[in-house]
Amino acid sequence: MAGVTSxxxxxxxxxxxxxxxxxxxxxxxTSISEATRRRVLETAARLGYAPSAAxxxxxxGRSDLVLCVLPDWPxxxxxxxxxxxxxxxxxxxxxxxxxHHVRGERPLSHLWRAVTPRTVxxxxxxxxxxxxxxxxAGIQVVSTGVDDPAAQDPQPRIGRIxxxxxxxxxxxRIGYATTDDRRVADFADxxxxxxxxxxxxxxxxxxxxxxxxxxxxxxxxxxxxxRAAGVDGVAAYxxxxxxxxxxxxxxxxxxxxxxxxxxxxxxxxxxxxASPPLTTVTQAIEREASYLAACVLAALDGEDAPAPPHxxxxxxxxxxx
Amino acid sequence: MAGVTSxxxxxxxxxxxxxxxxxxxxxxxTSISEATRRRVLETAARLGYAPSAAxxxxxxGRSDLVLCVLPDWPxxxxxxxxxxxxxxxxxxxxxxxxxHHVRGERPLSHLWRAVTPRTVxxxxxxxxxxxxxxxxAGIQVVSTGVDDPAAQDPQPRIGRIxxxxxxxxxxxRIGYATTDDRRVADFADxxxxxxxxxxxxxxxxxxxxxxxxxxxxxxxxxxxxxRAAGVDGVAAYxxxxxxxxxxxxxxxxxxxxxxxxxxxxxxxxxxxxASPPLTTVTQAIEREASYLAACVLAALDGEDAPAPPHxxxxxxxxxxx
DNA sequence: TCGATTTGGTGACTCGTGTCACTAAGTGCT
DNA sequence: AGCACTTAGTGACACGAGTCACCAAATCGA
Numbered sequence: 108m109a110g111v112t113s114x115x116x117x118x119x120x121x122x123x124x125x126x127x128x129x130x131x132x133x134x135x136x137t138s139i140s141e142a143t144r145r146r147v148l149e150t151a152a153r154l155g156y157a158p159s160a161a162x163x164x165x166x167x168g169r170s171d172l173v174l175c176v177l178p179d180w181p182x183x184x185x186x187x188x189x190x191x192x193x194x195x196x197x198x199x200x201x202x203x204x205x206x207h208h209v210r211g212e213r214p215l216s217h218l219w220r221a222v223t224p225r226t227v228x229x230x231x232x233x234x235x236x237x238x239x240x241x242x243x244a245g246i247q248v249v250s251t252g253v254d255d256p257a258a259q260d261p262q263p264r265i266g267r268i269x270x271x272x273x274x275x276x277x278x279x280r281i282g283y284a285t286t287d288d289r290r291v292a293d294f295a296d297x298x299x300x301x302x303x304x305x306x307x308x309x310x311x312x313x314x315x316x317x318x319x320x321x322x323x324x325x326x327x328x329x330x331x332x333x334r335a336a337g338v339d340g341v342a343a344y345x346x347x348x349x350x351x352x353x354x355x356x357x358x359x360x361x362x363x364x365x366x367x368x369x370x371x372x373x374x375x376x377x378x379x380x381a382s383p384p385l386t387t388v389t390q391a392i393e394r395e396a397s398y399l400a401a402c403v404l405a406a407l408d409g410e411d412a413p414a415p416p417h418x419x420x421x422x423x424x425x426x427x428x
Numbered sequence: 429m430a431g432v433t434s435x436x437x438x439x440x441x442x443x444x445x446x447x448x449x450x451x452x453x454x455x456x457x458t459s460i461s462e463a464t465r466r467r468v469l470e471t472a473a474r475l476g477y478a479p480s481a482a483x484x485x486x487x488x489g490r491s492d493l494v495l496c497v498l499p500d501w502p503x504x505x506x507x508x509x510x511x512x513x514x515x516x517x518x519x520x521x522x523x524x525x526x527x528h529h530v531r532g533e534r535p536l537s538h539l540w541r542a543v544t545p546r547t548v549x550x551x552x553x554x555x556x557x558x559x560x561x562x563x564x565a566g567i568q569v570v571s572t573g574v575d576d577p578a579a580q581d582p583q584p585r586i587g588r589i590x591x592x593x594x595x596x597x598x599x600x601r602i603g604y605a606t607t608d609d610r611r612v613a614d615f616a617d618x619x620x621x622x623x624x625x626x627x628x629x630x631x632x633x634x635x636x637x638x639x640x641x642x643x644x645x646x647x648x649x650x651x652x653x654x655r656a657a658g659v660d661g662v663a664a665y666x667x668x669x670x671x672x673x674x675x676x677x678x679x680x681x682x683x684x685x686x687x688x689x690x691x692x693x694x695x696x697x698x699x700x701x702a703s704p705p706l707t708t709v710t711q712a713i714e715r716e717a718s719y720l721a722a723c724v725l726a727a728l729d730g731e732d733a734p735a736p737p738h739x740x741x742x743x744x745x746x747x748x749x
Numbered sequence: 750t751c752g753a754t755t756t757g758g759t760g761a762c763t764c765g766t767g768t769c770a771c772t773a774a775g776t777g778c779t
Numbered sequence: 780a781g782c783a784c785t786t787a788g789t790g791a792c793a794c795g796a797g798t799c800a801c802c803a804a805a806t807c808g809a
Contacts, residue, residue, distance in 0.1 A: 110564075110565050110795095112794090112795060112796085113795070113796065113797095114795075114796095122758080122759090123758070123759050123760080124759090124795090124796085125758075125759060125760080125797085125798080126757085126758060126759075127796095128796065128797060128798080129758090129797095129798090132796095132797075134797085134798080137757085137758085138755080138756050138757055138758085139756095139757065139758075140756080140757060140758090143757080143758085158795080158796065159486065159544075159794090159795055159796075160543075160544075161482050161483075161485040161486040161544045161794090161795080161796095162482075162486050162764090162794070162795035162796045162797090163795080163796060163797080164482040164764095165480065165482040165483050165486050165763095165764050165765065165766090165794090165795080165796080166763075166764050166795080166796050166797050166798090167764085167796085167797070168764080170482075172543070181508075182508070187502075187503070190529060191529070191531070194529055194531045195531060198531055203528065203539050204528070204529070205495075205526045205527065205528055205543070206526070206527040206528070206529070207524065207525070207526055207527070208511065208512070208515055208525070208527070210512070210515045210516060210519055216476075216478055218524050220431065220478040220479065220480060220481060222481070222493070222526070222543065223480070223481070223482045240476070243431075244431045321697055321698075321701070322700060322701070323700060323701055323705065326701075347697065347698065350698050350701040351701055353701070353703070354700075354701040354703070354705075357703055376642055376668065377642075377668065377671050377698055379643060379644060379675075380642070380643075380644055380647075380671040380672055380674070380675040381703075382674070382675070382678055382702075382703035384644070384675075431765095433764095433765055433766090434765070434766070435765075443788075443789090444788065444789050444790080445765090445766085445789090446767090446768080446788075446789060446790080446791095447787085447788060447789080449766065449767060449768080450767095450768090450788090453766095453767075455767085455768080458787085458788085459785075459786050459787055459788085460786090460787065460788075461786080461787060461788090464787080464788085479765080479766070480764090480765055480766075481766095482764085482765080482766095483764070483765035483766045483767090483794090484765080484766055484767080485766095485794095486764090486765080486766075486793095486794050486795065486796090487765080487766045487767050487768090487793075487794055488766080488767065488794085489794085
């Protein structure tokens with residue numbers, strides 16, 4: 108019934124299980140006659156033998172899996188792109204990528220114990236205890252984020268770029284459309300910090316921050332509040348929020364960017380199709396993803412992590428700001 | 429260094445490994461004194477013991493993992509929602525959901541051999557050989573799609589609903605905006621079949637089909653072609669394509685829905701924020717996801733699959749059609 | 750011909766769990 | 780006391796693959 112084992116292959120070819128193992132693994136330092144070798148290979152193929160990686164993992168402590176841990180917050184097209192690239196890069200090394208979306212507070216340890224992955228990739232920093240545990244278990248841990256304190260956080264840069272663009276187009280009173288999602292509040296705050304700093308440097312008033320849920324009504328109320336305060340340029344936490352602001356502006360009868368300029372973050376596929384096309388800031392995710400893949404491969408080969416790519420977020424110029 | 433094993437716990441608590449196993453698994457039909465039980469539990473917790481599921485899987489052939497296989501085509505918010513629900517439902521049963529995004533032609537067998545999941549969930553039908561292989565290995569296989577030939581394909585229903593709505597608003601010459609992505613061509617064709625049938629029943633000309641890549645330029649050319657042919661209502665393969673059509677109409681200076689009505693499929697989060705808000709057809713994915721989760725749980729308990737939910741795709745009325 | 754080396758291959762152990770069969774002490778009943 | 784039965788726990792094996800140490804026969808060198 109169950110899978111065919113190496114013992115089956117051995118019996119069928121009239122040799123010992125050891126011989127089968129040596130042949131199938133091309134073990135060096137052993138001598139197996141060409142005839143036997145071919146016979147084993149043929150039998151294995153005929154029986155459709157595939158090694159049980161459970162046993163393999165048990166024996167050697169490592170598997171061909173890369174576990175990718177996603178944070179609890181909503182992943183968008185950005186994360187998807189990263190995962191795709193990662194899977195491609197690692198696929199060439201015969202590694203399979205498994206993705207786990209963290210939900211609630213289920214302990215992570217259960218998972219990596221269960222999977223015994225070769226490496227674990229985190230898109231958000233790990234709990235230090237957790238990371239130590241994994242390393243102790245011989246698992247490579249790669250994590251993007253604030254792993255390297257020397258590399259400065261790119262998030263504030265994004266906020267600065269947004270303000271640069273807005274100001275270049277005319278606006279002098281800046282609003283910030285933040286998210287109402289607590290799970291990404293940290294990100295939003297770091298971007299907002301950049302916006303704040305930039306405003307200060309331009310000698311402008313501090314940005315008027317309003318949380319904008321992703322729906323048209325919320326966008327409309329926010330836009331009304333901004334107009335009342337004289338805001339003529341809005342930086343949004345991301346493109347989705349920017350869409351809500353655009354929808355709000357439409358309801359309020361404002362022309363974008365003339366009456367109100369709007370700029371997002373991420374450059375999601377639909378951003379170019381917004382009305383008007385959404386100006387936004389993108390984080391060269393392909394480059395970032397390649398770097399992540401390179402880190403994983405390096406960790407695999409026992410090498411040090413390669414130098415992080417230079418070049419941060421870049422502006423995507425369209426019509427909304 | 430490596431993981432702490434049950435033998436460590438046994439030695440530390442001064443009992444046999446067997447006892448540890450019994451305690452930790454709450455094995456029925458054994459009697460362990462409350463004192464010993466607590467001591468073992470405490471030691472295990474103190475040492476941070478977590479069973480190696482490699483060994484566990486080897487021993488019992490099954491793990492606590494549910495492998496979710498995603499097709500090669502781009503997953504959108506819809507699939508994400510399904511996965512979230514699935515993870516929630518299965519999490520309550522202490523099952524972890526692992527997602528694998530199929531890339532290229534890497535054999536699937538390698539993966540499920542390696543993970544030894546309890547069940548494999550496919551969002552697209554499996555290759556019959558593959559499915560048989562998994563079942564033989566004692567893995568439950570759950571797959572949405574055309575698994576049950578009795579249940580009729582809901583895709584054509586979607587097309588009909590689109591046409592119903594368009595026609596109700598006035599349009600008499602229908603266009604179909606299909607995708608240029610080969611990987612989802614099958615879906616698009618099944619929806620188109622519904623559109624065709626509905627047009628025929630209304631006594632209308634066959635729909636004018638144009639592939640529309642998701643970008644504004646492509647939308648504009650398509651819209652021009654439709655107008656030239658007198659098309660006044662467009663059903664799109666999905667919301668993203670609909671966005672492209674909307675953008676095209678905007679460029680062509682057409683008013684939606686007066687000059688051209690547009691209707692999408694999926695009700696992605698941004699659909700409500702389109703200009704004008706996008707009328708679309710949604711497939712009650714939460715219900716669908718719950719059903720999928722129920723199937724997995726049923727398969728787990730050895731029960732038959734529950735009856736599929738009734739109620740198909742429903743219209744989401746907004747302004748674009 | 751004897752010893753040394755190579756060729757071709759095998760037995761036995763290991764990884765960490767789960768579980769069956771079994772023991773040894775204690776308790777209750779007549 | 781003698782028997783049955785519960786309580787508390789242990790020893791040994793299996794799962795499937797990888798690998799070290801070993802062995803028998805053949806070949807080689809002098």
